Amino acid sequence: MDLLQLRYFQVVARHEHISRAAEELRVAQPSLSRTIARLEAELGTPLFDREGRRIRLNQYGAIFLRHAERALSELDDGRRALRGARDTGLGRVSVASETLLTITHALGSFRAAYPRADVRLYQSNAEEMARQLRAGEVDFCVASQPLTGSNLESIQLAREEVLLAVPRGHWLDGRESVTIPEIADEPFVTTRPGHWQRALLDRLFAAEGLRPLLSCEGDEPASSQDMISAGLGIGLIPAMSRQTGTDAIVPVAWVHLDAPGCHRLLTLVWNRDTYLAEAALRFREFITSRPFMTHRLPDRHP
Template identity: 30%
Template sequence: MELRQLIYFVEVAKREHVSEAADTLHVAQSAISRQIANLEAELGVQLFEREGRNVKLTPIGKYFLPHAEAVLRAVENAKQQIEEYLDPEHGTIKIGFPSSLASHTLPMVISSFKEEHPNVKFHLRQGSYHFLIEAVKNRELDLAFIGPVPTDEKELKGEILFMESFAVLLPLHHHLAKRERLALNELRNEPFVTFPKGYVLHTIVINACRQAGFSPIISSEGEDLDAIKGLVSAGIGVTLLPENTFYDTMPRYTVKIPIDMPQVKRNVGVIYSTRHNLAPSVKVFYDFVKQFFSRLQQYQ
């Protein structure tokens, strides 16, 4: 089995078209067909079946695909580590992050790191809580910023960087908008705007309300922060959001009020896979992040 056979196989599987895969890889279509035929002969199975001008993975092809992708990722990671051992200051770091850390925390950390390590490159990927966990485990990402840090994932190591509080976001003309602080149970009869079920911020809001003695009335849902803030601004409902989300983008016609009781908080940290060693440039960044937030906490 040759590496190029796996490369050809994965590209055809993604495109479901041999000629398109050939154009992308800049090789002849006949070369791809020949190498896939050789791969099928070696494995003793049919990986693709024709559907008109397209090709589709067979059931065994679908089973083989993630294994082929894992091999290619491992080879790419090995090449990266060799390059970085030769020169850690010119590495590339693949980082994941949630939308709640996109406007303030992540830019602050990366800009500070780039001042000391200007030649290190970053590949950034925003994603949901569960996507980030799986992407780190599958080595699609080197590190991920996440909140809260998962405690039940054996293949991951997490480092808590800081704690942050949640605040209530109300429409400007809400009858509670002029209060300096609020108890969460004062919102028991209010319609809530939240992330959909399955999002970690949805779970945090539900659990906080239950701790305050009620189940929230969810009137609307949004899949990103701007949508949720926009719905609150339009008077559709109220919401709870982390303090990080208010630093640079306080929406018009809204008011942010701290919560007195119960205190709603989450930890925010960074995770990486324990199944392989961190590449040199990734290790440099990881150590920098820990020191950066340690100094920040002392200053605060």
């Protein structure tokens, strides 16, 4: 058994698809299949159930994957520790966030305070962030919804109200607040399942026994305000967008939602079993020792 086999197995297990895994690894499919077959032969048990051209990680594969990921994570930590000790700078800190607007100001301030730190930023949904933390691909995630994992730790960064954005001239333009039943027939601009805006929208409507009417589903939350301004629907936008002045660039009207739990809770999440370079340690101290968002609207609902 060698390191290459473990790397290949990890990617195949994630995709449960040989051709997609081969594309990510940039190797030929037959070569990848032979590598997995040799690994299974060495272990003396199949790791995948094969159904025609499809494969599924079986119970033995799931057991082995936990140990393989732990071993690979330890090796990656060793490389990072050596690199951090060798480099003259502070090393690297990598951060994933569901929306880049959320983390931009904090990262900019950190870079200004620690110019020698190597900062990397990724945009991921909640499921991908949890995987990135488990695999040691990122040091921290700034999450707007809970991330699951027994080895994950978190600290609250901020709590902000989520507002309803509507196009200028909309019948709600000028209203102070509105209830969910009042907007049950309004088309919503939102994100695909997996993003926090969609999770919140579905939860608020489900509390009223309703389902939202969707006019647009996307993967880029930052574009929602543009589409709302263009008249394609209404949508949930965090209060920080109003405070950062984006409504001056993309004009919309803001309305409070009279619904319990209409807020976003931002948390910093990390894997306690993963090595953190000096830059990552300083980033955690930096981001948790000062207000994450300098301007917030007060929450209307506890």
